Amino acid sequence: MSSFSDKIVAWYQENKRDLPWRKTDDPYKIWISEIMLQQTRVDTVIPYYERFLERFPTVYDLAEADQQDVLKSWEGLGYYSRGRNLHHASKTVVDKFDGNVPSVWDEITSLKGIGPYTASALLSIAFQKKYAVVDGNVIRVLSRYYGIQDDIRKSTTKNRIQELTDDLIPEDKPGDFNQAVMELGATVCTPQNPNCNDCPLFVDCIAAKRAQTDEIPYKSPAKKIPHHQIAVGLILNQKNELLIALRPNESMLGGLWEFPGGKQEEDETLQEATARELSEELGVEVEVFSKFRDLRHAYSHFKITMHAFWCRIKNGDPKPKSSQKIKWVSLDEIDEFPFPKANKTLIKGLKNLDKDDLSHYLDN
DNA sequence: AAGTCGGGGGG
DNA sequence: CCCCCAGACTT
The missing domain is CATH 1.10.340.30 (Hypothetical protein; domain 2)
Incomplete structure (x- = not known):
């Protein structure tokens, strides 16, 4: 009973x-x-x-x-x-x-x-x-x-x-x-x-x-999830500070910071995608001069490969879109800001570069 | 009812 | 590589 x-x-x-x-x-x-x-x-x-x-x-x-x-x-x-x-x-x-x-x-x-x-x-x-x-x-x-x-x-x-x-x-x-x-x-x-x-x-x-613990609970097969190529720009200023942008609250990862960038579209190279995204987001013309790193990351409903490029501003002064904010931060103070995992991985890689490496990119 | 929203651990 | 996890919100 x-x-x-x-x-x-x-x-x-x-x-x-x-x-x-x-x-x-x-x-x-x-x-x-x-x-x-x-x-x-x-x-x-x-x-x-x-x-x-x-x-x-x-x-x-x-x-x-x-x-x-x-x-x-x-x-x-x-x-x-x-x-x-x-x-x-x-x-x-x-x-x-x-x-x-x-x-x-x-x-x-x-x-x-x-x-x-x-x-x-x-x-x-x-x-x-x-x-x-x-x-x-x-x-x-x-x-x-x-x-x-x-x-x-x-x-x-x-x-x-x-x-x-x-x-x-x-x-x-x-x-x-x-x-x-x-x-x-x-x-x-x-x-x-x-x-x-x-x-x-x-x-x-x-x-x-009934020895059915392998079949119960039953869950129908999941749909395939897309895999996107993401291009992001690493921009240093004269003080060895990196440009970061705040994601709007309503968006995915809203309220967190990131290196500016976005999805690669069809019929463009990753370098072109980087330049286009930085132009759209910050209103600047940049030279994309070398790749820093690639990394893969899985979100809940899609996957990405993130391609991070060193960029240099050729023309313009970075200004965020109305709903956004941007900031220049040194590697010493960057940990004060919340970042999603993929960006944290990039930051960790940047910190493993010594200062000579960093200034090399700056002077380029 | 279906799609959006992270990241980590285990097989 | 896949799956799952003390789900909520929007459309």
């Missing part, structure tokens, strides 16, 4: 990992953890979580911070709209909710960046309310347990799983139940080679019984 919920909660209380956000009752801290954990593994999040809370210990500290400081703390974690939205939502909490994370559905889901998953997680874990979460772990555990072979890429399948967990979640300790299902999915009911021998649900699991 022992239910799904009794078994998995008992298992959780014996086997749960010792994670930083499990040491606190502060809704603000739990909130930070849930935003960081979106599409991101626990081990990746932990150091970011610790540093973020050291820098922004309360919602007031976050609300008063500059966006650049928030994004610098988010640098490398990815999905930067999470950081921008979190910062925005912290101001809403201070201005509209007197500094308290709201504890009712309509209010908490009105905050930027809090969707159905995060709302359920916060309401159950921080406020002991009965809202069942559905994330990738829950979908995997329940689809295997019930032998559901529907395509988990479809929203109807997620809705079906939501109805099932809505039905399973107990009145008592709903937060532990939610964390238990996710913990099982993360540590036992893993995507590949699940450890069914250690699973408290083994005897009732349909996928395990």
Whole structure:
């Protein structure tokens, strides 16, 4: 008679990992953890979580911070709209909710960046309310347990799983139940080679019984993603400073800095693409005189090869487009600014050049 | 319902 | 190389 919920909660209380956000009752801290954990593994999040809370210990500290400081703390974690939205939502909490994370559905889901998953997680874990979460772990555990072979890429399948967990979640300790299902999915009911021998649900699991854990959950094949060639310009001034540009907030990687450049179009060389992009973005005519480095990078929905060229301004004074900002920075101060990964890789390479190398390019 | 939005770790 | 990850938002 022992239910799904009794078994998995008992298992959780014996086997749960010792994670930083499990040491606190502060809704603000739990909130930070849930935003960081979106599409991101626990081990990746932990150091970011610790540093973020050291820098922004309360919602007031976050609300008063500059966006650049928030994004610098988010640098490398990815999905930067999470950081921008979190910062925005912290101001809403201070201005509209007197500094308290709201504890009712309509209010908490009105905050930027809090969707159905995060709302359920916060309401159950921080406020002991009965809202069942559905994330990738829950979908995997329940689809295997019930032998559901529907395509988990479809929203109807997620809705079906939501109805099932809505039905399973107990009145008592709903937060532990939610964390238990996710913990099982993360540590036992893993995507590949699940450890069914250690699973408290083994005897009732349909996928395990039928040896179908390789087929369930089923996910339809992913589409091919494009591969773009990106040309960027490295421009030095007389003071050995590099020109960097701020990406607009609404764009991909918004609020982060980059070396100016863009996508290579058909029927143009990479050098031509570099000159065209710098002309369009900065209004300058440049000479593209040597390649610094190529690097490959994968984003969520496309891949790039980034080609970085040393450039020299032949004509004009760099001026950003209206929505943008530019800045000249030395390699010593460049780390004060948030950059996406591909640019960080370039910066690391530039720092490995000694000053003679750098001035060689300057004098050229 | 489909597309956009990062980066890292593991097989 | 591929896949997946404590998803949200826009259209």
